[in-house]
Amino acid sequence: MLGCGGGRRAAVTCLLELRGVDKTFFTDRGPVHAVRQMSMTIEAGEVVGLVGESGSGKSTVANLVLGLEQPDAGRIRFRGRDIGDWLAAESGAYRQAVQAVFQHPFQALDRRKRVGWLVAEPLVIHRRGSSRQRAERVEELMADVNLDPSLVDRYPHQLSGGQAQRVNIARALALEPSLLVCDEPVSALDVSVQAQILNLLLEIGRKRAMAMLFISHSLPVVRHLSDRTVVMYAGIAVEQGPGGEVSDRPAHPYTQLLISAASMTGDDPGTGRRAMQEAVPPQGCRFAPRCPMVIDRCAAEEPGLEELYEGRSSRCWRSHEFLDI
Numbered sequence: 001m002l003g004c005g006g007g008r009r010a011a012v013t014c015l016l017e018l019r020g021v022d023k024t025f026f027t028d029r030g031p032v033h034a035v036r037q038m039s040m041t042i043e044a045g046e047v048v049g050l051v052g053e054s055g056s057g058k059s060t061v062a063n064l065v066l067g068l069e070q071p072d073a074g075r076i077r078f079r080g081r082d083i084g085d086w087l088a089a090e091s092g093a094y095r096q097a098v099q100a101v102f103q104h105p106f107q108a109l110d111r112r113k114r115v116g117w118l119v120a121e122p123l124v125i126h127r128r129g130s131s132r133q134r135a136e137r138v139e140e141l142m143a144d145v146n147l148d149p150s151l152v153d154r155y156p157h158q159l160s161g162g163q164a165q166r167v168n169i170a171r172a173l174a175l176e177p178s179l180l181v182c183d184e185p186v187s188a189l190d191v192s193v194q195a196q197i198l199n200l201l202l203e204i205g206r207k208r209a210m211a212m213l214f215i216s217h218s219l220p221v222v223r224h225l226s227d228r229t230v231v232m233y234a235g236i237a238v239e240q241g242p243g244g245e246v247s248d249r250p251a252h253p254y255t256q257l258l259i260s261a262a263s264m265t266g267d268d269p270g271t272g273r274r275a276m277q278e279a280v281p282p283q284g285c286r287f288a289p290r291c292p293m294v295i296d297r298c299a300a301e302e303p304g305l306e307e308l309y310e311g312r313s314s315r316c317w318r319s320h321e322f323l324d325i
């Protein structure tokens with residue numbers, strides 16, 4: 001099991017910890033186990049990439065961390081304290097410390113407000129500074145996200161998708177969060193601006209030593225950005241480890257599939273809500289029906305999360321064999 005302080009960095013602070021988190025949605029078509037037995041950590045300043053195909057539960061994890069959904073079981077702690085307690089006792093402090101950037105850049109922006117107002121809004125809500133100090137801060141924030149100062153009087157509909165997402169990033173940074181949750185922040189943008197926004201996030205995260213939970217369906221993108229990668233399949237974290245190692249020496253056949261899909265299409269490992277729809281053996285591994293490396297044991301017994309070596313874990317009976325350890 002991965003724990004804070006493990007891996008490559010010693011003596012670091014555990015910022016976020018999920019332990020055995022479950023979340024089920026009850027729908028007309030029956031229960032959907034969106035997240036099962038999820039355990040992961042994010043250390044201060046660390047960028048953790050969460051990757052998996054559509055429907056694997058990535059946004060549900062984000063929403064749980066943001067307190068927009070409550071777990072059915074397990075614990076989510078931020079700075080050692082349950083986030084339910086944070087939200088009950090000091091919701092303002094939690095909302096300030098944990099910010100988010102979502103997929104659709106225009107959705108979060110009030111169409112009737114100008115860019116300057118939108119970037120200042122978090123400062124107003126949290127009563128930061130005088131109006132003059134806020135105006136200065138808006139200028140700084142716009143410069144931080146490479147937005148031309150002349151855009152300050154524009155309305156959202158006068159912005160490109162990339163500019164609108166920069167406004168969202170500026171808003172998210174206004175209160176200097178310690179954790180930024182980015183849920184597919186570039187998937188709705190033109191391909192030509194995706195890399196610019198990704199590199200901006202990377203640069204901002206490093207400069208501010210801000211931790212990030214970076215969600216994407218693309219393993220190459222996550223590899224580029226993350227210190228550590230968590231691979232999700234059908235609600236389960238099937239593999240975790242240092243970003244490069246997970247991509248270069250996958251310990252789980254699902255990660256291998258993401259890699260080969262990415263190399264065939266140039267990037268996208270495939271969409272469609274396949275992960276939740278496969279016939280799952282009642283007691284076995286959820287990935288068994290799609291797994292090219294399946295053995296008899298996979299249908300009979302579900303593998304637990306096993307630490308393979310420090311900082312590296314997976315849920316597959318054959319991981320030792322794949323890594324030759």
Ligand SMILES: Nc1ncnc2c1ncn2[C@@H]1O[C@H](COP(=O)(O)OP(=O)(O)OP(=O)(O)O)[C@@H](O)[C@H]1O
Pocket residue numbers: 025026027032033034052053054055056057058059060061217273276
């Ligand atoms: N509020 C909800 N009510 C019912 N089912 C939900 C809800 N939110 C998510 N789900 C279901 O939970 C599963 C996981 O969804 P989630 O949105 O977390 O996946 P995802 O990995 O973010 O997918 P995508 O890449 O498409 O964004 C899906 O089957 C989804 O339909």
Ligand SMILES: [Mg+2]
Pocket residue numbers: 058059060183
């Ligand atoms: Mg999602």
